Amino acid sequence: MSKSLKLLLTAATVAGLGAVAQAQTYGLGRxxxxxxxxxxxxxVRPDGLGLPEGSGSVLEGEDIFLERCASCHGGFAEGAxxxxxxxxxxxxxxxxxPLKTIGSYWPYLSTVWDYVHRAMPFGDAQSLEPDxxxxxxxxxxxxxxxxxxxxxxxxxxxxxxxxxxxxxxxFMDDREESPLFPPHDVCxxxxxxxxxxxxxxxxxxxxxxxxxxxxxxxxVAAGTETAAAxxxxxxxxAVDENAIDMELAAEGERLFRQCAACHQVGEDARNRVGxxxxxVVGRHAGAVDGFRYSGPMTDAGDxxxxxxxxxxxxxxxxxxxxxxxxxxxxxxxxDADDRxxxxxxxxxxx
Amino acid sequence: xxxSHQKDGPTRRSFLAGSAVAGAAALTGTAARATDPDPxxxxxxxxxRYLGDGVDARPYGHPSEYEAQVVRRxxxxxxxxxxxxxxFTPIHELDGIITPNGLCFERHxxxxxxxxxxxxxxxxxxxxxxxxxxxxxxxxxxxxxxRAYFLECAANSGMEWRGAQLNGxxxxxxxxxxxxxxxxxxxxxxxxxxxxxxxxxxxxxxxDASAMTRSIPMEKALDDCMVAFKMxxxxxxxxxxxxxxxxxxxxxxxxxxxxxxxxxVGDQPWQQREETSKYTDLLADGRAxxxxxxxxxxxxxxxxxxxxxxxxxxxxxxxTGLAWSGRGTIPRVDVTIDGGINWVEARMDGPSWDKSLxxxxxxxxxxxxxxxxxxxxxxxTGYVQPTKDALRDVRGENSIYHNNGIQTYAVxxxxxxxxxxxx
Numbered sequence: 033m034s035k036s037l038k039l040l041l042t043a044a045t046v047a048g049l050g051a052v053a054q055a056q057t058y059g060l061g062r063x064x065x066x067x068x069x070x071x072x073x074x075x076v077r078p079d080g081l082g083l084p085e086g087s088g089s090v091l092e093g094e095d096i097f098l099e100r101c102a103s104c105h106g107g108f109a110e111g112a113x114x115x116x117x118x119x120x121x122x123x124x125x126x127x128x129x130p131l132k133t134i135g136s137y138w139p140y141l142s143t144v145w146d147y148v149h150r151a152m153p154f155g156d157a158q159s160l161e162p163d164x165x166x167x168x169x170x171x172x173x174x175x176x177x178x179x180x181x182x183x184x185x186x187x188x189x190x191x192x193x194x195x196x197x198x199x200x201x202x203f204m205d206d207r208e209e210s211p212l213f214p215p216h217d218v219c220x221x222x223x224x225x226x227x228x229x230x231x232x233x234x235x236x237x238x239x240x241x242x243x244x245x246x247x248x249x250x251x252v253a254a255g256t257e258t259a260a261a262x263x264x265x266x267x268x269x270a271v272d273e274n275a276i277d278m279e280l281a282a283e284g285e286r287l288f289r290q291c292a293a294c295h296q297v298g299e300d301a302r303n304r305v306g307x308x309x310x311x312v313v314g315r316h317a318g319a320v321d322g323f324r325y326s327g328p329m330t331d332a333g334d335x336x337x338x339x340x341x342x343x344x345x346x347x348x349x350x351x352x353x354x355x356x357x358x359x360x361x362x363x364x365x366x367d368a369d370d371r372x373x374x375x376x377x378x379x380x381x382x
Numbered sequence: 383x384x385x386s387h388q389k390d391g392p393t394r395r396s397f398l399a400g401s402a403v404a405g406a407a408a409l410t411g412t413a414a415r416a417t418d419p420d421p422x423x424x425x426x427x428x429x430x431r432y433l434g435d436g437v438d439a440r441p442y443g444h445p446s447e448y449e450a451q452v453v454r455r456x457x458x459x460x461x462x463x464x465x466x467x468x469x470f471t472p473i474h475e476l477d478g479i480i481t482p483n484g485l486c487f488e489r490h491x492x493x494x495x496x497x498x499x500x501x502x503x504x505x506x507x508x509x510x511x512x513x514x515x516x517x518x519x520x521x522x523x524x525x526x527x528x529r530a531y532f533l534e535c536a537a538n539s540g541m542e543w544r545g546a547q548l549n550g551x552x553x554x555x556x557x558x559x560x561x562x563x564x565x566x567x568x569x570x571x572x573x574x575x576x577x578x579x580x581x582x583x584x585x586x587x588x589x590d591a592s593a594m595t596r597s598i599p600m601e602k603a604l605d606d607c608m609v610a611f612k613m614x615x616x617x618x619x620x621x622x623x624x625x626x627x628x629x630x631x632x633x634x635x636x637x638x639x640x641x642x643x644x645x646x647v648g649d650q651p652w653q654q655r656e657e658t659s660k661y662t663d664l665l666a667d668g669r670a671x672x673x674x675x676x677x678x679x680x681x682x683x684x685x686x687x688x689x690x691x692x693x694x695x696x697x698x699x700x701x702t703g704l705a706w707s708g709r710g711t712i713p714r715v716d717v718t719i720d721g722g723i724n725w726v727e728a729r730m731d732g733p734s735w736d737k738s739l740x741x742x743x744x745x746x747x748x749x750x751x752x753x754x755x756x757x758x759x760x761x762x763t764g765y766v767q768p769t770k771d772a773l774r775d776v777r778g779e780n781s782i783y784h785n786n787g788i789q790t791y792a793v794x795x796x797x798x799x800x801x802x803x804x805x
Contacts, residue, residue, distance in 0.1 A: 060574065061517075064513040075585060078653050125668035137659065138659050139658050142653065143653055143654060143655050146654065147659075157592070158593070202658075202672045204671070207678070215764025218716065229804055230803055231545045233548060236547055239688075
């Protein structure tokens with residue numbers, strides 16, 4: 033009884049915000065250590081609270097961005113495919129087709145730093161050092177014309193001097209002041225003379241069909257595709273397996289940029305979002321030590337899948353269709369010549 | 383495939399034949415008369431002759447194989463990848479107010495985090511007297527409560543701002559679910575840490591690969607928020623934040639941080655990506671509302687609807703739907719079958735809980751002619767769900783979020799249903 037009375041009393045006497053300190057406690061949990069708080073408390077506020085020491089330039093940022101971000105966000109941060117654009121759109125907000133980016137929409141620079149640091153690159157979050165995040169942020173400011181000097185260096189010292197163009201474009205929720213909000217009577221009978229249908233969803237035809245129909249169609253498509261893909265493959269046995277077309281490989285090296293956000297090759301290669309790809313051509317699937325593959329990839333390797341050029345080609349064309357449940361969140365490479373070039377390049381990486 | 387054909391072949395045919403008669407007869411108020419005996423009755427069905435599976439054949443039970451179409455679905459063209467995407471609750475197939483755990487829509491920003499409960503930690507830090515760490519076991523030693531709340535994504539119906547686009551309430555209204563949560567009041571945990579007087583804001587953070595973060599005003603945090611570990615009686619599903627998620631009743635789903643790992647107390651909002659770049663409502667003049675937390679009152683007819691057409695012909699029928707409000711309960715829903723010329727009050731049925739889904743029904747005799755269906759919710763504050771056009775007048779078409787306009791369906795004489803807009 034005394035316990036609930038005490039609860040009642042505290043609730044009654046201290047109704048104000050923040051005054052809950054005197055309320056009942058249970059002595060559960062333990063005190064957090066400073067190292068633990070530091071490891072998780074990485075948020076950054078518009079006033080700069082939470083920013084670590086560090087700095088990075090536009091040009092450094094460009095290099096990092098091309099390697100780790102451009103495969104999804106485009107080389108100019110303009111966005112690739114349906115991945116989000118990060119630059120452009122200034123002046124578009126009141127148009128029929130607003131483009132919301134860091135430069136056109138975001139109110140605070142701290143959000144860029146905080147978000148890139150906590151969540152990007154997609155699939156390899158929290159792998160960037162503070163200096164790298166400063167550099168990427170500087171590059172994104174440059175791509176959005178917020179800074180015009182490509183020698184610009186962003187640091188914790190000058191961070192809060194920078195303001196994004198749309199900082200004043202936001203206001204607090206005021207829906208309750210809208211004319212729609214107050215209670216009102218509604219008409220129940222003879223409320224209109226006639227009604228007319230003015231728009232129909234069927235005309236757009238963008239609704240997903242039910243699964244059975246989609247599967248049937250996919251099965252038909254897959255059937256014709258494999259038939260088409262097999263033909264050239266059977267015409268090629270005459271080619272010398274070991275001869276590397278250096279010109280094609282050089283083209284592949286350039287195209288490999290879109291893989292580099294997730295994969296490394298070469299001497300100092302490390303596992304990133306994706307496994308090291310040294311020597312992948314001709315190797316078992318799912319075989320890089322210390323990399324956490326998806327279940328389907330491990331199973332494929334266990335049941336003997338070898339990464340022949342043909343298998344890699346099929347995988348790269350549409351990773352998710354090739355292997356349901358793969359962790360490779362890459363949209364696929366439509367162009368068969370591009371795929372051939374990348375595979376040729378991978379063959380040079382022993 | 384041939385297998386399932388055989389299974390429902392004879393029964394379906396006799397059902398259709400029987401129902402045509404039933405429909406015609408119903409108009410005159412008498413029961414139908416069959417000409418031939420129904421083989422579903424006169425023939426011994428396999429399930430009536432042979433033994434079925436024993437206990438333990440299904441240690442965790444699944445729906446009947448005949449319900450295989452009742453699944454979440456996504457709209458592939460919407461997003462680049464399923465790890466940053468959404469799928470939709472099949473509300474056209476459900477009834478009552480509780481959403482089954484396996485059908486609650488999913489929205490992820492970095493895929494589903496598979497958190498090991500033994501490694502689970504909840505941290506409270508910032509402007510508190512004691513910065514604390516709780517294990518899952520610690521959380522379960524605080525007093526618990528049970529509450530059913532709807533969770534609606536602020537972008538539910540967001541594809542419909544420019545007009546009728548997707549044909550089915552699963553896609554237009556399916557970013558919603560309603561679940562009975564078990565957990566600890568957020569207030570209890572904050573009291574344990576001792577919020578300092580200047581602590582007017584709370585940052586909630588997830589443990590997934592997007593480290594989802596949202597700022598929540600302390601007033602709401604101390605009011606009705608929960609830190610939940612059970613949904614509909616069992617552990618949270620991984621895709622709903624296992625082992626622990628935040629429950630922010632009546633407010634947009636993005637704030638209900640899943641895989642909750644940290645609560646920070648501060649004196650200002652953090653202006654995170656999900657409350658600046660996203661979840662702000664762009665108006666026609668290019669300015670945007672921020673911190674639009676409450677979900678406005680809304681309703682939708684779930685059957686008949688484009689994915690749940692009328693298959694039984696004219697005669698007695700049941701129209702049903704869902705209504706909800708982030709500001710309270712739903713005492714009343716109006717329904718029209720003539721496009722809003724005349725309305726009737728629907729019959730509310732089932733529990734009426736604060737910030738929970740409500741179920742409504744309207745039973746009537748369909749004469750077999752085309753209909754234009756709408757529903758209109760009134761919430762306990764007196765607010766009335768607006769038409770889509772009234773909403774566009776004040777919001778423009780670029781808001782994405784918080785589209786609670788009245789949904790319209792055209793029903794054709796053959797019983798098929800289409801998502802339309804009227805004037």
